[in-house]
Amino acid sequence: MPKIRFEDDTLGLIIRNRKGLRVPINQRSYAWKKSHAEDLFTDLNGAITKKAEEYFLGSVVVVVPDKADYIEVYDGQQRIATTMILIAAIRDFFYSTLKDKKEAQVITDDFLISLQRKGKETPHFVLSAADRDFFAAKILREPDHPERQKVVADPKKESHELLEKAAEAAAELVKTITKSLPSDVQVANLHTWLDYLEKSARVIWVEVQDQPTAFRIFETMNDRGLKLSAADLVKNYLYSLVLDSKQTDLITHRWQSMTAVLESLGREDGDIVDYIRYYWITEHGHTRSTALFDAIKGEVNSEATALSWSAALENRANDYAAILTPSHEAWSTFHLEVRTDLDTLRYLGISQVRPLLLSAFGRFEPKELARLIKNAVNWSVRCLVTGVPSGNLEGVYSKNAKAISEGKIKSVEQLAKEPSMSGLIPADDRFVAAVRTATVPTASLARYYLRKLQIVADGAKEPQYTPSQDKDVTLEHVLPQKPGVDWNLTPEVVQALYNRLGNQALLAGSVNSKLGNIKFEEKKEALEESPFSLTSSIAKESAWGEKEISERQMVLSKFAKDAWPFFT
Numbered sequence: 001m002p003k004i005r006f007e008d009d010t011l012g013l014i015i016r017n018r019k020g021l022r023v024p025i026n027q028r029s030y031a032w033k034k035s036h037a038e039d040l041f042t043d044l045n046g047a048i049t050k051k052a053e054e055y056f057l058g059s060v061v062v063v064v065p066d067k068a069d070y071i072e073v074y075d076g077q078q079r080i081a082t083t084m085i086l087i088a089a090i091r092d093f094f095y096s097t098l099k100d101k102k103e104a105q106v107i108t109d110d111f112l113i114s115l116q117r118k119g120k121e122t123p124h125f126v127l128s129a130a131d132r133d134f135f136a137a138k139i140l141r142e143p144d145h146p147e148r149q150k151v152v153a154d155p156k157k158e159s160h161e162l163l164e165k166a167a168e169a170a171a172e173l174v175k176t177i178t179k180s181l182p183s184d185v186q187v188a189n190l191h192t193w194l195d196y197l198e199k200s201a202r203v204i205w206v207e208v209q210d211q212p213t214a215f216r217i218f219e220t221m222n223d224r225g226l227k228l229s230a231a232d233l234v235k236n237y238l239y240s241l242v243l244d245s246k247q248t249d250l251i252t253h254r255w256q257s258m259t260a261v262l263e264s265l266g267r268e269d270g271d272i273v274d275y276i277r278y279y280w281i282t283e284h285g286h287t288r289s290t291a292l293f294d295a296i297k298g299e300v301n302s303e304a305t306a307l308s309w310s311a312a313l314e315n316r317a318n319d320y321a322a323i324l325t326p327s328h329e330a331w332s333t334f335h336l337e338v339r340t341d342l343d344t345l346r347y348l349g350i351s352q353v354r355p356l357l358l359s360a361f362g363r364f365e366p367k368e369l370a371r372l373i374k375n376a377v378n379w380s381v382r383c384l385v386t387g388v389p390s391g392n393l394e395g396v397y398s399k400n401a402k403a404i405s406e407g408k409i410k411s412v413e414q415l416a417k418e419p420s421m422s423g424l425i426p427a428d429d430r431f432v433a434a435v436r437t438a439t440v441p442t443a444s445l446a447r448y449y450l451r452k453l454q455i456v457a458d459g460a461k462e463p464q465y466t467p468s469q470d471k472d473v474t475l476e477h478v479l480p481q482k483p484g485v486d487w488n489l490t491p492e493v494v495q496a497l498y499n500r501l502g503n504q505a506l507l508a509g510s511v512n513s514k515l516g517n518i519k520f521e522e523k524k525e526a527l528e529e530s531p532f533s534l535t536s537s538i539a540k541e542s543a544w545g546e547k548e549i550s551e552r553q554m555v556l557s558k559f560a561k562d563a564w565p566f567f568t
Helices: 011-016 034-049 077-097 099-111 132-139 146-150 158-178 183-199 210-218 230-241 243-263 272-284 289-299 303-324 336-348 351-360 366-386 392-403 412-416 419-424 428-437 443-457 491-498 520-528 534-541 547-558
Strands: 005-011 055-063 071-075 113-117 120-125 201-208 474-477 506-510
Touching: 005 011, 005 183, 011 077, 011 183, 011 201, 034 055, 034 077, 034 158, 034 183, 055 077, 055 419, 071 077, 077 099, 077 132, 077 158, 077 183, 099 113, 099 183, 120 132, 132 158, 158 183, 183 201, 210 428, 230 243, 230 272, 230 289, 243 272, 243 303, 272 289, 272 303, 272 351, 272 392, 303 336, 303 351, 336 351, 336 366, 336 443, 351 366, 351 392, 366 412, 366 428, 366 443, 392 419, 412 419, 412 491, 428 547, 443 474, 443 506, 443 534, 491 547, 506 520, 506 534, 520 534, 534 547
Parallel strands: 055 201
Antiparallel strands: 005 201, 055 071, 113 120, 474 506
16 A cells, blocks of 8 residues: 555545544644634635535545554544544534434434444544543534533633634534425435535545654644644644654643743733744754744654653743743742832733843843843833834844853843844943833733823832733823814824824823813823822923923933833
């Protein structure tokens, strides 16, 4: 038998006839968002409505080990699982709405769960360890089945929520294609969908006999609507280097331990690919996502390196979680302002600094690490206000993260004096000049800037402020977005001035909500009563326009270099 075999097939027939379909136990969980499922359903609906003879849905890559009674799906699990979710929704409509339990049972037997000899039931598709039981009970079982009635999504597993959302999308589709139709037409429409999945929803079935061959194939393949994760490639590559099953189990354990830590960070911060890349950068310097996998293959190329590298990934995951979590136990012995600075860093969203912090974590002395975090906040603000390109940031931070890992940089002062850093972070003159003309369309960011500037204006020696504080303080645009005729300004001028930092001021929320688009003269009373001096001073103006906004912004800029010093 050839090592690689290609066949033309359909999703419906794969689900119906290919016995023993399963996702390897250590593969990723169900990952399609509701929008991905909706895209699939919308495209299928369009093809069916237009009576298209075929609709192509990409490739399905599977491994069929020699003499095995199962088929491992390495690429295509999202499409297969989502198609089964759709079929289950059709089955549920027959079962609960049309009250045709006999037809519903036929659909279950044909596509979802088959009854074998001695009463054994076999799901047509088994998901990975995190999802298999939930998928079988929540999706494959009939609406009133005891297992479906009692199953509850695990709130710690994002994939369970995604499966439920996909099921909602499928149920919504079924309602749409049956809405306001006689029952016989509803039945005909639903069978049209099932027939289309069996006869016309085409895929290329790619069958191989071992993981390394599958790996070489799906390196260049993508899932529909969701690129095959670099994390999946890395994980499966590590497996391909290890021959002993006990060592494979060890890598599985380490990978699961790592992902558990990352999942605790939430969807955005806990991205596995980001973590792997940032960790790789700390040891190897700047590496783009597109080049990450090839870079890893070049160095991790034996069983020994696979085992040591998987151990490093597991160990550093907790450090990565610490630099993204102000409440992490790692900071329990640090001054409270370190947590404040970490909270601000997360808020500012400069992810390019993460390799620098990760590299310093465990290498810098605690005082130096706290100092680095404080300076990272200042550098981030300077770069944001001045508009330093993110690519420039990542390149310089990555270079210096590697230098920290190699022991070439041992202090923040040494780091700040590096030519690449001093050439990247805007110096005082450039930063202050940028503040004078800054436009800040993100209200929460402008609020943070103004609050920090106010603290410096009040004479605080160590201005500390985290964006999560003072949530009852809101942002007022003195010149409103849609001013009345009394303002006597053209739309073009308003558009240019509205988001200028000098046009924005801090106010108590209860006051701000009452101002709206009233005239400047009427706003002055509320502004004058504000406890914030940078706000109350606006009331001294007799009018409010481009001149006054620029003058106020000049005042604000005088506090900027002390609020976010280049080095402290």
